[in-house]
Structure formats: structure tokens, C-alpha cells
Amino acid sequence: IAGITQAPTSQILAAGRRMTLRCTQDMRHNAMYWYRQDLGLGLRLIHYSNTAGTTGKGEVPDGYSVSRANTDDFPLTLASAVPSQTSVYFCASSASGDTGELFFGEGSRLTVL
């Protein structure tokens, strides 16, 4: 059972470079989310998608873009990386109904130099 798969697991990136973090889920969940986690600040929502074809901005969307072409994939793109985007990025998904709990991927650790 894969659940949610993120790639890469870890990446060091030069400032100004473009980077896409990949996220794929096999649970057929409607909703998907991208969070960043920084020490002392907790998890902050970057972008989300309630269903394929739609996206929305979270708490900290600037410098990031997402797309949701199908149910399974939700890539996060940094168009021109800056050092303040150094963080651990978590992708998550949830199903409609019930508790709607989030299931998280294992995270992608990104360092921008």
C-alpha cells in the first residue's frame, strides 16, 4: 500500500533555480494539500485542491504554484527558489466525508543556497 508518495526525498538547490516537488496518491482522495514545516512555526498551508481541476491558496502561497490535472497528482513548483523557501514540504490528501483526516507523505527536505 503506497498511500502518498513524494519525490525527491531531499534536494539542495541553488537560489534562482526552478524546482518541482512531486506528489502522487493512490487512495482516490478528492482533496490534496501542500504544507511547509519550519521549526517553531509548525505546518503552514501553501496551496490546496478540493477536487481535480481546482486549486486554492493557503496561508503562504507566494513563490509557489500548483496544478491538479487529475485526481492522483498534485505537483508543487517553485518558479525561482529563494533561501527562505528552505523547509520540509509535506503533501497530504483527504477523502470527502467521515472525519476527513489528512494522510501525509513522508516529506521532501529542500535546501536553497
Add this chain to the structure above:
Amino acid sequence: GQNIDQPTEMTATEGAIVQINCTYQTSGFNGLFWYQQHAGEAPTFLSYNVLDGLEEKGRFSSFLSRSKGYSYLLLKELQMKDSASYLCAVRDKDYKLSFGAGTTVTVRA
């Protein structure tokens, strides 16, 4: 938006009980969640409250008072493996989840 507060750190002894408090202010409440996160790992779901009262699940219980904007997570019979960060999260009417900064619990022998 959401404003979620929880203590930064707590320490307790193996076998004891620890209560982690969470207060929140929200423009549209649609459920409160607790997650556990071990160092270097992804958060995992612990509990969910949408109505006032206590939800019990084994050694873990979670309480909610919507009128007070208050929840707590109760961990009983603490084990060393319970050393982790515990995240309080509030869902809004658009089904977006906002997290507190987390409470690091250290269990000592």
C-alpha cells in the same frame, strides 16, 4: 483565519498522564484534530472532535469545548514511544486544516 495556541514543551514520567491544552480562535469552525509526529517523520492522525465532549481511543482521549475555543489531548499510561510532537489542528468551513506549532512531549524513565 485561525489562531491556534499550544504549549511548546512538556515532560512527563513513563506510566504517568499528560494533558496537552490547545486554544483556538476561528472564523468558521468545522472540526478539531490531533496529530502525532515523531522526529523526522510525517504526522499521523490521532483523534477528531466536532461536537463538544470527550472522545476516547485507547490510551488517548481528546476533549472539545466549542464555546470556549478549547481542546485537550490526554495521554495515559505514558510509554517511551509516546515521545513525539503533538499537533493541534482546526478545520474551517472550506475544509482547510490549520495547525498549531506543536507540543514536544518528552517521556522519561
